[in-house]
Amino acid sequence: MDSLWDVLVVTAIFFTTIILYRNCFRLLRSKFCNQLPLGSLGWPFIGETIEFISSAYSDRPETFMDKRRRLYGKVFKSHIFGSPTIVSTDAEVSKFILQSDAKAFVPSYPKSLTELMGKSSILLINGSLQKRIHGLVGAFFKSSHLKAQITKDMECYVKLSMANWTENNPIYLQDETKNISFQVLVKILISLNPGQSMEFLKKQFQEFIAGLMALPVNIPGSRLYQSLQAKRNMVKLVKKIIQERKSCGISTVPKDIMEVLLKDENEELTDDLIAENMIDMMIPGEDSVPILMTLAVKYLSDCPAALQQLTEENLKMKGQKEQLGEALHWSDYLSMPFTQSVITETLRMGNIIIGVMRKAMKDMKIKGYLIPKGWSVLTYFRSVHLDDNHYDCPYKFNPWRWQDREMSSCNFTPFGGGQRLCPGLDLARLEASIFLHHFVTHFRWIAEEDKIINFPTVRMKKRMPVWVKRRRDP
Numbered sequence: 309m310d311s312l313w314d315v316l317v318v319t320a321i322f323f324t325t326i327i328l329y330r331n332c333f334r335l336l337r338s339k340f341c342n343q344l345p346l347g348s349l350g351w352p353f354i355g356e357t358i359e360f361i362s363s364a365y366s367d368r369p370e371t372f373m374d375k376r377r378r379l380y381g382k383v384f385k386s387h388i389f390g391s392p393t394i395v396s397t398d399a400e401v402s403k404f405i406l407q408s409d410a411k412a413f414v415p416s417y418p419k420s421l422t423e424l425m426g427k428s429s430i431l432l433i434n435g436s437l438q439k440r441i442h443g444l445v446g447a448f449f450k451s452s453h454l455k456a457q458i459t460k461d462m463e464c465y466v467k468l469s470m471a472n473w474t475e476n477n478p479i480y481l482q483d484e485t486k487n488i489s490f491q492v493l494v495k496i497l498i499s500l501n502p503g504q505s506m507e508f509l510k511k512q513f514q515e516f517i518a519g520l521m522a523l524p525v526n527i528p529g530s531r532l533y534q535s536l537q538a539k540r541n542m543v544k545l546v547k548k549i550i551q552e553r554k555s556c557g558i559s560t561v562p563k564d565i566m567e568v569l570l571k572d573e574n575e576e577l578t579d580d581l582i583a584e585n586m587i588d589m590m591i592p593g594e595d596s597v598p599i600l601m602t603l604a605v606k607y608l609s610d611c612p613a614a615l616q617q618l619t620e621e622n623l624k625m626k627g628q629k630e631q632l633g634e635a636l637h638w639s640d641y642l643s644m645p646f647t648q649s650v651i652t653e654t655l656r657m658g659n660i661i662i663g664v665m666r667k668a669m670k671d672m673k674i675k676g677y678l679i680p681k682g683w684s685v686l687t688y689f690r691s692v693h694l695d696d697n698h699y700d701c702p703y704k705f706n707p708w709r710w711q712d713r714e715m716s717s718c719n720f721t722p723f724g725g726g727q728r729l730c731p732g733l734d735l736a737r738l739e740a741s742i743f744l745h746h747f748v749t750h751f752r753w754i755a756e757e758d759k760i761i762n763f764p765t766v767r768m769k770k771r772m773p774v775w776v777k778r779r780r781d782p
């Protein structure tokens with residue numbers, strides 16, 4: 309009897325909710341009449357999320373967008389991840405959104421992510437504090453002093469890692485590059501050298517990011533709970549480093565991001581906020597750079613002509629520097645045009661960050677499209693980067709296309725744009741250039757068959773195994 313009663317109650321709740329949901333959207337439709345972009349809001353609650361995710365897992369995640377672009381145009385409405393969403397695959401509309409300030413659009417992430425990041429994370433805050441931190445971090449990343457330091461550190465980590473590679477076993481490039489770039493990232497943020505604390509941080513960080521896409525349920529034992537605990541452990545470690553640094557006195561020329569922020573006089577930059585942000589800044593930096601390196605090797609392995617040209621360029625640079633008896637300077641790594649074109653093309657095809665999410669703070673009209681207050685917006689870069697109106701044969705890895713082409717257009721935004729343009733973009737390019745230089749000048753390799761997975765983050769299915777052979781020729 310009890311269970312019949314339960315079934316009746318659940319059924320009643322289900323149908324009432326559907327009716328309320330439908331009425332709610334009927335109301336929205338009548339309020340905004342024909343001003344909303346075309347599109348479908350899909351099923352109650354789940355909207356079009358399942359279709360979005362199933363195409364995100366495929367080789368061509370953009371098919372979800374392509375289908376709707378054909379039906380409704382480059383900007384359309386949908387309902388994904390629990391929110392009515394305007395999807396923009398139009399480069400100009402996306403540019404406008406990215407350049408708008410926090411009165412118009414603010415960052416919007418899944419709930420588990422916002423819980424893990426905390427309210428004062430640079431990825432979430434808006435207004436003057438975000439601008440301040442962004443400016444300080446960006447300026448530090450651009451300084452030639454840091455680039456010189458990073459070049460030395462990166463060379464050292466790359467050489468240490470490569471010294472252990474053997475010819476009898478496959479090398480998992482995704483793991484190797486992850487290890488190298490994590491060490492670089494932690495050095496830039498808090499000047500931690502490889503050792504026990506670094507290993508502790510690495511372990512805790514893996515635990516932390518495992519919760520980024522988890523269910524937003526924070527109870528003991530849940531994934532989110534464990535990730536928050538890992539974050540607390542990391543923050544504790546960083547706060548201890550802050551205390552030690554303060555007691556020894558902070559250097560006049562800041563040696564890491566932590567010191568840059570500690571030296572700033574803005575009272576909002578408390579030790580807690582700085583410690584939390586050191587961890588939050590690892591989120592965009594930790595995975596993206598190693599994937600950039602891994603994908604570059606994957607694309608080069610599939611394109612012998614590009615690999616040959618890149619290798620020749622790097623061997624030539626190496627030879628010139630050896631003749632002069634000099635080490636490569638950071639600007640040497642960035643001065644090789646074909647290597648830069650390979651990195652640019654990898655960013656275009658790889659779409660390491662497929663797009664960014666924002667929430668509209670007021671009704672906005674862009675190019676005639678209405679974005680209602682409270683709706684999410686997904687500026688989807690992948691569709692723009694793979695649009696044959698912008699790029700000939702967009703699915704073909706063709707670094708040569710960048711030889712006579714500007715990068716600074718709204719059709720190429722792997723690092724986002726506007727006020728939140730990635731401050732780590734120079735660093736990412738420099739790290740990738742150093743890795744590729746040492747890889748191609750020291751090794752030949754055969755890549756095992758592997759596949760790019762695009763969701764929830766871009767990665768190689770088998771972690772990119774390659775069989776290497778040390779070069780005997782100069």
Ligand code: HEM
Nearest residue numbers: 442592593596597600660661664722723724728730732736
């Ligand atoms: C291939 C490598 C990278 C890619 C593709 C990438 C991409 C992006 C994108 C698209 C954004 C904009 C997010 C938005 O508008 O909401 C962003 C922001 C950011 N990135 Fe990167 N990133 C990379 C490497 C790095 C590195 C190495 C760091 C170093 C810590 C970094 C730190 C940041 C930070 C702190 C932000 C937030 C800026 C703000 O909101 O003010 N990124 N990144």
